[in-house]
Amino acid sequence: MTTQIDNKRNSIVAIDSFYNVKGISWSEHQIHGSLDHSGDSIPGELLPSGVVQTYRGIQFQLPRHTTNHFDMVSCEGQTVPINARCDEIAFLGMSTFGDHTDFVVISYSDGETDEQLFRISDWGRLFFTNDLFPDEEIGIIFPYRRNIQGNKVPYLAGLSIQKIVIDKHKEISSITLPPNPYIFLASITLIHEHE
Numbered sequence: 001m002t003t004q005i006d007n008k009r010n011s012i013v014a015i016d017s018f019y020n021v022k023g024i025s026w027s028e029h030q031i032h033g034s035l036d037h038s039g040d041s042i043p044g045e046l047l048p049s050g051v052v053q054t055y056r057g058i059q060f061q062l063p064r065h066t067t068n069h070f071d072m073v074s075c076e077g078q079t080v081p082i083n084a085r086c087d088e089i090a091f092l093g094m095s096t097f098g099d100h101t102d103f104v105v106i107s108y109s110d111g112e113t114d115e116q117l118f119r120i121s122d123w124g125r126l127f128f129t130n131d132l133f134p135d136e137e138i139g140i141i142f143p144y145r146r147n148i149q150g151n152k153v154p155y156l157a158g159l160s161i162q163k164i165v166i167d168k169h170k171e172i173s174s175i176t177l178p179p180n181p182y183i184f185l186a187s188i189t190l191i192h193e194h195e
Helices: none
Strands: 002-005 010-013 052-055 058-061 079-084 088-095 100-108 113-120 136-142 157-165 172-176 183-191
Touching (some): 010 079, 058 088, 058 183, 088 113, 113 157
Antiparallel strands (some): 002 010, 079 172, 088 157, 088 183, 100 113, 100 172, 136 157
């Protein structure tokens, strides 16, 4: 299911029913997340909760993260229904334990499928290398993370934006996410460049 916004340029894909990990922490409220085996998480005080925000000209629905409920998708090959046309699909996300290269499968309503390369950087890549994949853009940068005790970890971290080009003449019925639990998504948006 999608929600049209921004004068028909962006459509937000509803992924909240696919949330399967708590990745955002609020130490002052004793809400703890974990995105890697050490218990590090995104600091909730630096990420707006449950609102639509614009990054790199694309509107993304940020997860509501002020409770103990799951707030991000760890990719495990889930199939997300779309039922819409678009020019591109934008993903706001990150990976842990290194950069990851995988594939997403676009299924069209005519029965055809298209396997597309999907590369996303480790959430700490900017701290170590100061760059991303050539086809990636910086979405959100955090000056620190939270560890399992709720303390600040002074490593630059962030969410990046990855876009894939779609056959705009066809209706997408669904997207199948990579079968890689070290890839995490906060939001998916369809981009409509032309009417």
